[in-house]
Amino acid sequence: MSLILKARALGKKYRRRWALSNCTLDVPAGRVVGLVGPNGAGKSTLLNLASGMLTPTSGDIEVCGGRPAGGTAQLAKVGFVAQDTPTYAGLTIGEHLRLGDRLNPGWDAALAERRIRRLGLDPRQRAGRLSGGQRAQLALTLGIAKRPELLILDEPVAALDPLARREFMRDLTDAVAEHGLSVVLSSHLVSDLERVCDHLIVLVDSRVQAAGDVDALLATHHRFTGTRRDPAGLPADHHVVSVHHSGRDTTLLVRADAPVDDPAWTVSRPDLEDVVLAYLGRPATDGHSPRSALEALR
Numbered sequence: 087m088s089l090i091l092k093a094r095a096l097g098k099k100y101r102r103r104w105a106l107s108n109c110t111l112d113v114p115a116g117r118v119v120g121l122v123g124p125n126g127a128g129k130s131t132l133l134n135l136a137s138g139m140l141t142p143t144s145g146d147i148e149v150c151g152g153r154p155a156g157g158t159a160q161l162a163k164v165g166f167v168a169q170d171t172p173t174y175a176g177l178t179i180g181e182h183l184r185l186g187d188r189l190n191p192g193w194d195a196a197l198a199e200r201r202i203r204r205l206g207l208d209p210r211q212r213a214g215r216l217s218g219g220q221r222a223q224l225a226l227t228l229g230i231a232k233r234p235e236l237l238i239l240d241e242p243v244a245a246l247d248p249l250a251r252r253e254f255m256r257d258l259t260d261a262v263a264e265h266g267l268s269v270v271l272s273s274h275l276v277s278d279l280e281r282v283c284d285h286l287i288v289l290v291d292s293r294v295q296a297a298g299d300v301d302a303l304l305a306t307h308h309r310f311t312g313t314r315r316d317p318a319g320l321p322a323d324h325h326v327v328s329v330h331h332s333g334r335d336t337t338l339l340v341r342a343d344a345p346v347d348d349p350a351w352t353v354s355r356p357d358l359e360d361v362v363l364a365y366l367g368r369p370a371t372d373g374h375s376p377r378s379a380l381e382a383l384r
């Protein structure tokens with residue numbers, strides 16, 4: 087599997103506080119990869135390190151085969167839209183597009199203009215006068231029109247209304263199909279990630295708790311329900327991710343290639359949100375290696 091991003095024991099420290107510590111993960115190339123995790127898990131820090139906006143305190147990170155922001159050619163390979171969708175308040179939309187053209191060797195002017203037109207945005211409007219969602223759309227347009235090998239989006243849809251969110255996800259899918267770019271996007275909206283991502287990474291407290299193709303994650307996780315009992319009796323290849331007791335019933339989220347056929351349990355399929363929530367509810371395990379027990383689900 088070729089990798090577009092590789093982090094090894096990566097850490098970033100602010101004064102005495104680690105924003106990300108000992109983070110090891112692999113991101114496959116040619117995919118739309120969702121990065122999901124609770125507030126403060128280190129997602130933005132990781133994405134800022136990947137884009138070269140931050141430099142690591144410890145460990146290594148490689149993006150598109152090189153050091154993040156390590157020279158002009160490397161900069162051209164990666165598009166990054168930060169969480170606060172930065173734009174220049176005093177510049178018009180048209181000026182942003184011209185700036186994009188000047189700064190990016192692979193700039194796709196036709197794509198940028200088409201997208202701005204379709205969004206109904208006036209190229210003469212200053213970015214400072216745009217709504218939060220419109221500003222996000224401008225920043226996304228700049229990221230896509232740069233035609234990067236890897237597009238990194240930190241919570242790109244947070245400021246968008248539901249319709250704009252759906253359209254953005256569709257644009258992204260089209261851009262991936264047309265230009266074959268790799269995408270990493272973080273979001274708390276698992277339903278949106280499910281619509282657009284084919285690979286998912288769950289990060290909790292700097293550690294990968296689960297990672298794999300969405301199809302594989304769905305095929306290897308099962309919901310077990312039955313009368314209240316201790317899950318310890320399940321076969322050894324059944325990894326219990328979460329346990330909920332309510333009244334006389336027990337519900338488990340279990341990872342197993344093939345669920346055991348036991349009349350004591352009713353087995354059903356969880357959706358992706360159930361799987362993600364089960365991992366988010368766990369204390370972080372020390373998944374130093376990308377092949378940690380919870381990870382190998384490709």
Ligand SMILES: Nc1ncnc2c1ncn2[C@@H]1O[C@H](COP(=O)(O)OP(=O)(O)OP(=O)(O)O)[C@@H](O)[C@H]1O
Nearest residue numbers: 100104105106123124125126127128129130131132
């Ligand atoms: N500039 C900073 N100075 C000090 N601490 C920081 C800084 N940026 C992030 N942190 C801390 O690092 C940790 C990880 O933050 P980060 O923003 O990467 O998390 P996140 O997973 O993106 O969270 P969210 O989902 O809320 O955006 C948090 O505890 C945060 O308080």
